Amino acid sequence: MIKTSYFFLVLFLLLKFFLHFQMVDPAYDYDLHRDEFLHLDQANHLAAGYLSVPPFTAFLSLLIKWLGGGVFWVRFFPALFGALTMLIIWKLVELLKGGEYARGLAAFVFICSAMSRINMLYQPNSFDVLSWTLAFYLLLRYIKEEKPYLLLWLGAVIGIGFLNKYNILFLVMALIPALLISSHRKIFLNKYLYGGLLIALFLALPNVIWQFRNGLPVIHHMKELASTQLVNVERSGFIAEQLLFFMFGTIVWGAALVGFVRYAPFKPYRFVGWTFLFVMALFVSMRAKPYYALGIYPVLIAFGSVYWSQILAGKEGAHLWLKRLGLCLITLPFFLLYDILFPVKKPRLWTSGPLPREAFAKWEDGKVHSLPQDFADMLGWRELAGLVAQTYEKVPASERKNTLILCDNYGQAGAINYYAGGKVSPAITFSADYVYWFPAMDTLHYLIIVGEEPREYVRKYASAYAKTGQISDSLAREYGTGVYLVQGINPIFLKKLRQWQLEEQASFRAWK
Template structure:
């Protein structure tokens, strides 16, 4: 490849990395999920209630690097850039030229991929993993080098340790390979060597799940009853089109190419995989973004197919070739301020039209709100941490070691630990992984409740409480969340707290725990 094409690749990757540091207005904090993942670095384990352990060890690396916002945003941006690099190399493997590579990069950047790469969640690495799986399969078909299948197994292994979503790809790949001319891969002993590598990598987390009563089953049931129940199957399909806007014409071209373009014949299993995984997700009423890992390979294939069409000797095709790039960018540029949190929150709320609100502000509860859910989940956290510090500082210094900060949810606890770490004792909650992270509470004289007003279960064990503040940002999802200082804690309360903690832990188990934590 000529040197100027490598320079183009470098510029595109650099843009992708820098882009994610420019699209978040300073008024926004980190996202509630990011706080939980970052806190896992302080409680390393082979598994967690919410996710497998890969993110926790990445969070430990972020902690070693200083734990700043820069590094929190760097890694999802890096995974996005690496995904785009693999797409670029896929185009090269498929004999596409620099135009196809540039087209694929434009489609990738002007899509929901950039929205996903904005947040420190397992999703960015999940999409990267799916893309690497397809890349390795295409590389194996092109070269016939069996050791590639060992790397395929390792990719599945690390992807499993990041997010269980990779199992849906495996479920779609198996029947797709059986239906295609590539079924012979299933007779290759290296494939089973790769499978053994994947199983060995996944084994610590599988053992953790078994020893802790398979909490993933409870997590999936809770997810289905509280969030997936609000997913509309038709809405799932519509969202797949909205993810890429006009870029849909590019990845959709790959599906056409499987039927009409002879060089794509060896890769038809990719089309079957897309179909099987989509059917599975629609049936299960999955969240739309679960399927995002399918698209990078389709973007690569579709870009090659479009480049082939544009190569016809015609002035019209020449014009269309160059018109295609700005055309794909246009919807993203028009809706840029709605797609990314570049505007001050109140300004964004005022500028949204009813149509935009209908598309962008439907939350996981199935209702329309004032802001996109991800944006609302990035507001009010620094204020909450500051108010908690103020309440904590009213406690006598000698009693602070006997003070517990108890929150309603993991977002509150994680935000306090991130923004006020070192200034207050660690915040905990009966929500998510925090039920395993309670400190020793044998002696407890003060309690700081974050969330709703203390209920009867607290008041009966205290002499009184006072509200010291609440989140005032009206667009924050946590708007109105209060901070309450509870005094005169009964000596009985720590034992009750431990009892409730154990009961909540037991509720996450599909069967009794093998050994105690």
């Protein structure tokens, strides 16, 4: 029985990996994602913290760089974290004494959901979900086995999760009241819990020190996020998307909430249900992006799968038919919508035909567009890098060391550094972490501007400029982004640039 169980586990893990290497087809003009370029570039600027994310992703990017930096490895790690999350769900089902059907049901619900979309991109989200899931697994094992050392491991997981994404703090904030109102409140008298807390603080300390030394830029980041993106999030929309993330799989994780009330073996674990409610209350109150809550679902999938397997246990006739119907309802919509949910066909084919764009193509600006935002953020980057490289070739070879590539945003700078790295000087921008990464220069004669036409603050310090090209893909989020070669830079401009850089850095500080 055990061998059979792990045979199916290996099959599910292989399926998970296989799907993720099919989900983005570079033959159909898709490049890496805007955010992926920023995370990969952090490997060239290692630090204890960044404006956008904590440092875990940067060190993972360094590993990717050592492995060659190819797209395969960029895709590999989020897929790996997704597979490990599914492995922990499998172990959770085993911990709850779920059978083969429960394990298979949980695996299918996890794969055929928004989790696959999360695991598609190289962002901190995949490891964030893994951290939440592993934290629940260790806590549930502690409650079941009462082995104190598990609380030390729990602290380590929360500490590493913090270094990946601050989002895990919302789990901690929800767990505290959930445990306090449960029969497990005595856990707060356990010295190993505080040992785990010390481990978490020790791991988080370098980033906490970095935050304070740099004026707590996380506060500025959260304010900017709230004013530009979260303001467009409707609370009703947040709740609605929670139901859409898993399609028919919602009936599985939803069954966990019913099970906490009605199923006696789940009584010791009711705090998980309370944690879910507290997490939702926190995110709804702050108008969070819907995917912030994804980390809470793997544990609910495990509980829900076990509860459904108990409901359908017993008589083989109708119950066997219901089991098969349940698996079909979970898997069929996912594969029927596969080429809509993932960039596996030409972008212009995605835009053809009747599609519920409100559900799939609503961007962070609150508007409905032709493509999903993630898809549009994966178009035009190689073209841009090629245009910049061609423009760079127009600069006399002796002057290239005195040439700077200045971009409007981090996506442009990161894409140029990834696709044209080594062929041109490093691209910079006043956006995101790049504001700290300006190269040291004594002389500046040429400037390559990427984005909008050079503005007055550039033109007044230059003798001439010319447009050399622009992104031509109308479906790209960066459609129309231009490349301009600016000549005859006044020496004063370099001093001004340094001044503006310091001013921009100061703007990220919570205090001056």
